[in-house]
Amino acid sequence: MDFSKFSPGRIVKAPENILAPEQMREAQRARRSFMGKALAMGAGATAVSAAAAAQGDPAILKLPAHTTSLGQPVAARGYGVPSQWEKNLQRRESPGLTRVSAASVSFTPLQGLFGIITPNGLHFERHHQGWFDIDPSQHRLMVMGLVREPRVFTMDDLMRLPSVSRIHFIECGANTGMEWGNVAVPTVQYTHGMLSCGEYTGVMLSTLLDMAGVDRSKGKFVLAEGADGSSMTRTISMEAAMDDVMVAWAMNGEMLRPENGYPLRLVVPGVQGVSWVKYLRRIEVGDQPFYTKDEVVHYIDLMPDGTHRQFTSVQEVKSVITTPSGGQVLLDRGYYNVTGLAWSGRGRVKRVDVSFDGGRNWRTARLEQPVLPKALTRFNVDWAWDGNPAVLQSRAIDDTGHVQPKINQLRAVRGTRSIYHNNAIQSWKVSETGEVFNVQVY
């Protein structure tokens, strides 16, 4: 694509407070960011960029302090932190979801991230009774039930076992849950931010079950239980437990973060986050499902006929455009690299299509390689915005053939009173002013 035909499209990151559109424009003018300075340069900015060498861009001709003076020696902290210029990129709460001080959610700022790895400091959180930074020397993992030899493991015991490292996404089952009935929140951080991806290191659960001598003739289900006050408990089928479930202590190269379950959590690839029990303390093998509170009373889907669906697990194929997305503002017509994420709890993403006219026409996006199973996949596609209103959507298809549904298709089956497992196609409307809104279009 010949980008020189287009003036450079400029995009403003979403303001961090939820503001009315007029306030958003005001806020972006006031904000001291490089995007704000580009705005100040006005419509002639293309000319400025291309001719800067001739006209004498002071940013080039006047050598900055960092070119003419000594900088700092190695970072004062032995554990580095992001640039001061990035301090507005934060995970954020939604006050309406924090009912009791310790039952809370914080959302990953997907609009400002890149690739598929989620920086550990921006990993989303979901707590039922708060989080702790617990002493790993006191932590124990019990393996019991229909096993020949019940075991208790210390972290020491676990971390010397054969370990594996796997890249997987984790998505809360309630991600996008506020959108079931109608548009509820304005930015992708809030519509889709209970989603992260990392390289987990740990021991396969199958290794631990083998060590304890699991009785496969009777043991058909596994209970996982956490040590925090909410004692999260979930049933996992023996097939899954012996397949790709991990007992993990590390994420993206270092030990888990306390708010993500340090020192130990379960990793259940492709399954909703509640099964990824944090502060994992007990594994019990049984011959029936355990019917825990966290799968028969909570985390159930209310169906249109009044029944409810229990034991839902798999996060179905899903995608979302992260830029341009709600709350951002396109300042110019022109070329944009439209980017987003796709994933499937059933395996690999096979294809992502993107529409710019609300789902009438679709173009296939580029998938970044390698495409990994039950992990995030980054997609990119070219777009030249002509200044007219547009509705952007992405639709993912996974390698089992499942296709991400439209929101009305999903409602026809699931109704509007569900909380969980909303994997519908997301629509972002770009208005003539360049403002981007969360809309529901079908």
Add this chain to the structure above:
Amino acid sequence: MDFSKFSPGRIVKAPENILAPEQMREAQRARRSFMGKALAMGAGATAVSAAAAAQGDPAILKLPAHTTSLGQPVAARGYGVPSQWEKNLQRRESPGLTRVSAASVSFTPLQGLFGIITPNGLHFERHHQGWFDIDPSQHRLMVMGLVREPRVFTMDDLMRLPSVSRIHFIECGANTGMEWGNVAVPTVQYTHGMLSCGEYTGVMLSTLLDMAGVDRSKGKFVLAEGADGSSMTRTISMEAAMDDVMVAWAMNGEMLRPENGYPLRLVVPGVQGVSWVKYLRRIEVGDQPFYTKDEVVHYIDLMPDGTHRQFTSVQEVKSVITTPSGGQVLLDRGYYNVTGLAWSGRGRVKRVDVSFDGGRNWRTARLEQPVLPKALTRFNVDWAWDGNPAVLQSRAIDDTGHVQPKINQLRAVRGTRSIYHNNAIQSWKVSETGEVFNVQVY
């Protein structure tokens, strides 16, 4: 492997100061860590673990505070930090290498990391004139020389171009450079810690060269120049520049860290770190190599016959065992998961073999998948330590057939007065006391 036959091998992380062996033992006793507590339990710890349920392990029977009380709501900081229990895991300087306050190195603590992704806060640093946290709105990238249309890009301009995300290692050419003549430093953090790996996001350099209209008939070489005081400059061949070189702004999902070049650095897969110019400000296309200071005076290899080798680039195939490694102490005989990293600047790692007897016998290690080109690969192999002295080595082979050499083989060709490109096999000696030392054995 039936782990129950062995008492659990216990390993103590290397103390963070460089201590004499007697001091190391003292330090590990005093250190309040979960490994220290396991040591305190003594030799009967296997029995404790296996029978804890029967005897009543207080760590299980007495419900801890985090099980019986409310925790914190979402992390107070919108950008999280590691557990307090991990605060000894830091990147560290070597005072002898910090001659002028701003010319400095900090080493990644490989002994305490997992998988292949390096946490951004522990990414190694190498500065010639210090580092800065520069204002991205003022940063410019010039593309000039043998091009039809010289261009100046702002960060705005660059970040809306078609982006790619790729996982690559970066290794300083001087990594392991202190070991050329003899054993010099005691731990893997110092022998191999100028090594990190991440998912980089940016635009392909070829895209920028195409936009500027590079003249391929005349333009054979590319100069890359940085904006910091040391104005690092390196020549890159046009073939490499048009192949997989990236102009990157993000690492592991977020913008680069200031000490790693925020907001922009060059990514030259497989090539030594000096070419990965930080604070990238200029790309110039020329018809000859540029013979910069950073490739003809510095970063050269002094050969045994007195000549020196210029323009070395590729980091040849290399590996190292990260645990057990120098400074660690094995407290018990028994089973250990021996783990390490392997990489090659020429492509993929094909195989890693591990020896426990100083290179006489070798076993092939497991490679964690996917094995990516010019990225770190994690390997793991089982070992049952019988308490006798042992010398552990790893040897990598890449997919071009290059084999990691022994240190004496390398010296025979390169002499002992080189600094750069030491990719020799690393030996760690486990003594009868369980202490692990850096040794050179061939």
